[in-house]
Amino acid sequence: MRVVVRFAAVIRRFAAAPAAGLLVAFATAAGAQTPVKFTLDFKFEGPAAPFLVPLDKGYYKAEGLDVTIDPAGALLEPINRVAAGTYDIGFGDINSLIKFRDQNPDAPIKAIFMVYNRPAFSIVGRKSRGVSKPKDLEGKKLGAPAPDGAYAQWPIFVKANRIDASKVTIENVGFPVREPMLAAGQVDAITGLSFSSFINLKDRGVPVDDIVVMLMADYGVNLYGNAIIVNSKFAAEKPEAVKGFLRAFLKGLKFTVKNPANAIDSVIKRNDVAKKNLELERLRMALRDNILTPEVKANGYGGVDMGRLDGAIEQIGLTYEFKIRPKAADVFDASFLPAAAERKAN
Numbered sequence: 001m002r003v004v005v006r007f008a009a010v011i012r013r014f015a016a017a018p019a020a021g022l023l024v025a026f027a028t029a030a031g032a033q034t035p036v037k038f039t040l041d042f043k044f045e046g047p048a049a050p051f052l053v054p055l056d057k058g059y060y061k062a063e064g065l066d067v068t069i070d071p072a073g074a075l076l077e078p079i080n081r082v083a084a085g086t087y088d089i090g091f092g093d094i095n096s097l098i099k100f101r102d103q104n105p106d107a108p109i110k111a112i113f114m115v116y117n118r119p120a121f122s123i124v125g126r127k128s129r130g131v132s133k134p135k136d137l138e139g140k141k142l143g144a145p146a147p148d149g150a151y152a153q154w155p156i157f158v159k160a161n162r163i164d165a166s167k168v169t170i171e172n173v174g175f176p177v178r179e180p181m182l183a184a185g186q187v188d189a190i191t192g193l194s195f196s197s198f199i200n201l202k203d204r205g206v207p208v209d210d211i212v213v214m215l216m217a218d219y220g221v222n223l224y225g226n227a228i229i230v231n232s233k234f235a236a237e238k239p240e241a242v243k244g245f246l247r248a249f250l251k252g253l254k255f256t257v258k259n260p261a262n263a264i265d266s267v268i269k270r271n272d273v274a275k276k277n278l279e280l281e282r283l284r285m286a287l288r289d290n291i292l293t294p295e296v297k298a299n300g301y302g303g304v305d306m307g308r309l310d311g312a313i314e315q316i317g318l319t320y321e322f323k324i325r326p327k328a329a330d331v332f333d334a335s336f337l338p339a340a341a342e343r344k345a346n
Helices: 002-016 019-031 046-057 077-084 094-103 151-160 175-183 194-203 232-237 239-258 276-291 294-299 306-316
Strands: 034-039 065-070 089-093 109-114 121-126 141-143 169-171 189-193 211-215 226-231
Touching: 034 077, 034 239, 046 065, 046 239, 046 276, 065 239, 077 089, 077 094, 077 109, 077 226, 089 094, 094 109, 094 151, 094 226, 094 306, 109 232, 109 239, 121 175, 121 194, 141 175, 175 189, 175 194, 189 194, 194 211, 194 276, 226 232, 226 239, 232 239, 239 276
Parallel strands: 034 065, 034 089, 141 169, 141 189
Antiparallel strands: 089 226, 109 226, 121 189, 121 211
16 A cells, blocks of 8 residues: 555656656757768668668667658759758769769768769660670660669760760660660660669569670779768768767668678568569679679778779769869768778678
């Protein structure tokens, strides 16, 4: 009986506590977690798993971060979002970022963690359409959306493989019809991301042994790919939040590399129309071809070779006329990276 009375007394004292005091308590608890708005580069698909796993496993929360993750719908969308400050951190193509910064020199945005050590930019053809190697594109029809990141590298690919571009018919196609047109034989090849176009064609019933994926990185296009980008103002004001985000992401990335079949569940639960087997294959392609490269195995996750990045900027100059050609250090800031020992790809 005494226990019940004492408990009731506690309840009465709590109920009588000033509302302001309760608000302060709640505010203090909420303030312990730093809000971070993060934008992906595309939909919730397989390659997004390393960003989503830390949400489900509490890695961001353990770093004192309240992270929200939103999908995007276009190549430049994450860059525009982060540069504008509507998102704090994002995931975007570093080659597009380099051009964006040249056009907007005061934009507060930089890359801070290289995820795709090699880009997924590809030419995807069909053997049955007579396309097995770069020179086969001569005399053929190439479906390429004008704003496509892979198509932006076409002049580099042409030069590196000595293709006579005048013999290739470029058809400007929409993103939604790109793979369907190749599947139907309306074009002979398309530009796209390797893990997207291959999986989409396979899902449409195109025989796997008829699909030819020419990863541009294997054919002289020596660029980096997608990186984690940050709003520089946010980074200056909350450097520990940025470092904490990268630590949590790295933990999620390592989990994904070791357990892709489990990691993919973090994607599927957020995408009602996704097929688990296809998204798992898409994720494994990204891990194999773009993330866990020989360079990453040797040097660890996240960093860049500044000499290689300078060379990539020079190669971008084949497709884009710079106002002022940047240096690698103008684009990539390594100061937020976890320690090298933590970034080992083991």
